[in-house]
Amino acid sequence: MPIGGFLDSMPTAVFVIFHIIFLLVGLWVVMKASKSKAKFASAFWLYILSQVGFLAVFGGIFTLKMGVLLEQILILIMVIWIATKTK
Numbered sequence: 420m421p422i423g424g425f426l427d428s429m430p431t432a433v434f435v436i437f438h439i440i441f442l443l444v445g446l447w448v449v450m451k452a453s454k455s456k457a458k459f460a461s462a463f464w465l466y467i468l469s470q471v472g473f474l475a476v477f478g479g480i481f482t483l484k485m486g487v488l489l490e491q492i493l494i495l496i497m498v499i500w501i502a503t504k505t506k
Contacts, residue, residue, distance in 0.1 A: 445466045
């Protein structure tokens with residue numbers, strides 16, 4: 420059994436709740452970073468979009484592989500964005 424196989428037995432609602440929490444934390448980070456006028460505050464919107472992508476997986480709009488790929492691309496862009504704005 421692959422590592423994490425036990426998660427398959429958990430109801431989808433658990434994952435939806437976690438991704439909503441992650442989305443809310445992302446919104447909080449954007450608000451906090453924007454308030455402090457951080458150069459990379461807008462980059463955190465990519466994290467929020469990645470969570471919307473995961474919610475789209477659970478809503479049947481994306482496959483899991485598409486959701487994960489989208490999330491990884493958005494996080495990569497966010498990391499590059501932050502790294503290039505940091506002195």
